[in-house]
Amino acid sequence: MHQALLQTDLPLPLTARGKVRDILAVSDRELLFVATDRISAFDHVLGSGIPDKGKVLTQLSLFWFEHLREIVPNHLITSDVARYPSPLPEYAKQLQGRSMLVKRAEMFPVECVVRGYISGSGWKDYQKTGMICGIPLPKGLRESDRLPEPIFTPAAKNNVGHDENISFEDVIQVVGRDTANQLRDLTLAIYAKASAHAESKGLILADTxxxxxxxxxxxxxxxxxxxxxxxxxxxxxxxxxxxxxxSFDKQYVRDYLESIHWNKQAPAPALPEEVIVNTRAKYLEAYQRITGNPLEA
Known part of the structure; x- marks a missing residue:
């Protein structure tokens, strides 16, 4: 098992360091996205990484960009490190399999969430109000039930804490009605194609x-x-x-953290080897089931 990459060391200006990704400026029109092996839970980056996790995230995104290209364009220029501008190819050990050279985009301040099943924060909202993001739902739904049809349940991007569920009318206020309609329709179209592919691989795509x-x-x-x-x-x-x-998400890690009664305050704990190994296996299995191929090292 490879050692986890927790932080990049590259000769480019760092524009953002997220919980997982380091985003670096290549030019005024291009960015370098590098997915590290950091893992977060309960809004904290944990003291241990998951080896190859960043490669799974990047190579799955590349798979889906190609699978969805007839529906929507994407920001990818190349993931071939040999084609990156100098001197980046010299840093191939850090970049291979976990990085993308992309076009800069003017990003919308909205997370475009779609739910085909009721779970997570959507389940909590439904229990309180009978709705998700202002959308009324049938009475008597159980946790993890399939919804009558997929729904667009956007969230406002927050730099601190969890993103906040908002209504479609809120999206209109932020980006305008025409753009809001386009974002909703694209989100639902992508979900339809992606969930059909997932289903063919024995997976349910509950939400994304x-x-x-x-x-x-x-x-x-x-x-x-x-x-x-x-x-x-x-x-x-x-x-x-x-x-x-x-689930193939981080629930295994969350369950472990709950079992040790961590107070969800910094500093975040490290993970025992067993949890690291089992979490890595979950990510690798998700990649192999979705793509039909083993992860490229």
């Missing part, structure tokens, strides 16, 4: 979120796409509504 921006006047899909960090994948053969489902 996308980020869009504008490049050369066109709405463009950006950032990570349909990864276990941004999506809730369930094994279809184990699906049993009425409670939480086995």
């Amino acid at each position: 979120k996308f980020e869009f921006g504008v490049i050369d006047g066109a709405i463009t899909l950006a950032d990570e796409v349909l990864t276990p960090d941004s999506s809730r994948y369930w094994p279809a053969d184990l699906y049993s509504p009425g409670g939480a489902q086995p």
Whole structure:
């Protein structure tokens, strides 16, 4: 098992360091996205990384960019490190398999969330109000039930804490009605195609979120796409509504942290080897099931 890459060391200006990604400025029109092996839970980056996690996230995004290109353009220029501008090819050990050279986009301040099943924060909203993001739902739904049809449940991007669920009218206020309609329709179209593919691989895509921006006047899909960090994948053969489902996301790590009664305050704990190994296996299995191929080292 490879050692986890927790932080990049590259000769470029760092424009953002997220919980997982380091984003670096290549030029006024290009960025370098590098997915590290950091893992977060409960809004904290943990003291241990998950080896190869960043490669899974990047290579899954590349798979989905190609699978969805007839629906929406994306921001990818290349993921071939040999084609990166000098001197980046010299840093191939850090970049290979986990980086993308992308076009800069003017990003919308909205997370475009779509739900086909009721889970997570959507389940909590439904229990309180009978709605999700202002959308009324049938009475008597159980946790993890399939919804009558997929719904667009956007969230406002917050730099601190969890993103905040908002209504479609709120999106209109932020980006305008025409753009809001386009974002909703694209989100639902992508989900339809992606969930059909997932189903063919024995997986349920319960919900996911996308980020869009504008490049050369066109709405463009950006950032990570349909990864276990941004999506809730369930094994279809184990699906049993009425409670939480086995998942390919970070729930295994969250369950461990709950078991040790961490107070969810800094500093975040490190993970034991068993949790690291099992979490890595979950990410690798998700990649192999979705793409049909083993992860490229």
